[in-house]
Amino acid sequence: MVPAPSHPKWSMLVAGKIPYTPKLLGLKILMNVVSMNLKKDSSTAALEKNIGEVRAFFVQYESQLQDDISQIFG
Amino acid sequence: MSNLMSVSEVTRLIAAGKTLALAGEEALLDQLPKGNWVGGTIPYFIAEDGGVSCKDLIFVTELPEKWHAVSMKSYPKDRLAEIVGDGEGCGFSLIIVPAGSDVHQTYAKEAPGYPGLFLRPVIGWVSGVDLADLGKKTPKVYNGSLGEKTDREIVAMHVSLPENQLLSIDIINLFSPGDGDSIVFEEDGFSARTALVNGEKVPFASYLQDRRIDTHLPLVADYNGAMINVSFQGVDAGSGVVAFYAPVFAGVEYKIAAPVQDYAGDFSRLIPKEKIKVIFSCNCILNYLYSSLEGNKTGPFTGPVTFGEIAYQLLNQTLTYLAVDER
Numbered sequence: 001m002v003p004a005p006s007h008p009k010w011s012m013l014v015a016g017k018i019p020y021t022p023k024l025l026g027l028k029i030l031m032n033v034v035s036m037n038l039k040k041d042s043s044t045a046a047l048e049k050n051i052g053e054v055r056a057f058f059v060q061y062e063s064q065l066q067d068d069i070s071q072i073f074g
Numbered sequence: 075m076s077n078l079m080s081v082s083e084v085t086r087l088i089a090a091g092k093t094l095a096l097a098g099e100e101a102l103l104d105q106l107p108k109g110n111w112v113g114g115t116i117p118y119f120i121a122e123d124g125g126v127s128c129k130d131l132i133f134v135t136e137l138p139e140k141w142h143a144v145s146m147k148s149y150p151k152d153r154l155a156e157i158v159g160d161g162e163g164c165g166f167s168l169i170i171v172p173a174g175s176d177v178h179q180t181y182a183k184e185a186p187g188y189p190g191l192f193l194r195p196v197i198g199w200v201s202g203v204d205l206a207d208l209g210k211k212t213p214k215v216y217n218g219s220l221g222e223k224t225d226r227e228i229v230a231m232h233v234s235l236p237e238n239q240l241l242s243i244d245i246i247n248l249f250s251p252g253d254g255d256s257i258v259f260e261e262d263g264f265s266a267r268t269a270l271v272n273g274e275k276v277p278f279a280s281y282l283q284d285r286r287i288d289t290h291l292p293l294v295a296d297y298n299g300a301m302i303n304v305s306f307q308g309v310d311a312g313s314g315v316v317a318f319y320a321p322v323f324a325g326v327e328y329k330i331a332a333p334v335q336d337y338a339g340d341f342s343r344l345i346p347k348e349k350i351k352v353i354f355s356c357n358c359i360l361n362y363l364y365s366s367l368e369g370n371k372t373g374p375f376t377g378p379v380t381f382g383e384i385a386y387q388l389l390n391q392t393l394t395y396l397a398v399d400e401r
Contacts, residue, residue, distance in 0.1 A: 022299065025245060028297050028299050029300060029386055031297075036323065063240075
């Protein structure tokens with residue numbers, strides 16, 4: 001199960017504060033895009049939007065990301 | 075299945091209703107009937123027998139039996155973001171981009187920001203021409219369903235596949251960041267006059283020349299473990315402009331790639347160890363040239379040799395592939 005957007009680990013993840021190397025190419029590139037987005041705009045709205053994009057990827061590819069979800073969210 | 079075939083052989087596959095991605099000379103693709111195919115121009119390929127330049131055969135990627143083209147569509151510059159949302163229910167989109175066009179530049183710069191880009195695999199390539207024809211002919215892409223070709227739009231085939239098949243897009247990139255300077259650009263773009271080198275703003279063309287940087291080696295950025303290249307197109311000492319084959323992005327840290335001594339040897343070490351079924355792949359014309367791939371094989375990866383590769387976004391000097399696994 002992919003945690004809700006309000007889970008505090010999401011904001012840590014997109015801020016690069018959780019040691020984590022994605023396995024899927026799409027997620028590697030997306031995480032970089034999100035990181036650059038947040039360097040340009042770190043407002044709460046931007047943070048929520050970017051968390052939403054990363055979480056949507058996890059929902060879409062949940063079956064392939066079970067190990068990643070366990071690693072990030074415990 | 076992928077192979078080099080004659081026009082008549084490809085025509086028979088089209089008549090049989092096969093779903094095809096094609097690559098070849100314009101004069102050959104022009105002869106094909108309407109059908110379930112998309113294509114792009116290029117006369118270089120990695121075939122089963124190795125790299126080859128060929129002007130009388132078409133490289134054919136036949137999609138698996140139960141895969142179907144939900145739709146095939148061409149996208150002008152102002153509608154490129156729609157590629158991501160079109161083809162409802164499809165499993166992935168295969169796109170072909172004409173090199174040097176406005177849509178090439180626009181997709182390269184803007185695709186990473188398209189909403190939903192990463193929620194469905196987008197793979198493809200940039201069509202080109204015989205290097206002897208650079209500046210004389212424009213690269214083309216074909217929408218076989220309409221029998222149309224263009225040098226100004228991106229063509230996309232949106233493909234559905236059985237639910238029990240798991241797709242993956244991945245890359246094999248022999249380049250990794252070298253141990254040299256940190257290079258950061260202040261603006262996005264296909265060219266740059268200045269860069270921040272270890273934090274200090276310098277004229278980039280002079281920097282490259284003063285240090286005798288080998289511009290056959292790309293700039294490489296580490297995207298969370300994915301090595302993303304930007305290849306050098308040219309360095310104009312007079313104007314001070316350094317041109318690239320893909321855009322650099324502001325704020326991303328690049329390094330000049332470490333040299334690759336043995337492409338074939340390094341490549342074989344990077345081929346995935348797990349058994350995968352490669353459906354489509356393409357490799358860069360710069361790898362073909364700089365690493366002398368003509369006559370050399372690249373394992374299970376055959377396909378067009380391209381003027382750019384697409385794995386969600388535009389890539390350079392990178393082998394890109396689509397593979398499938400049964401769940």
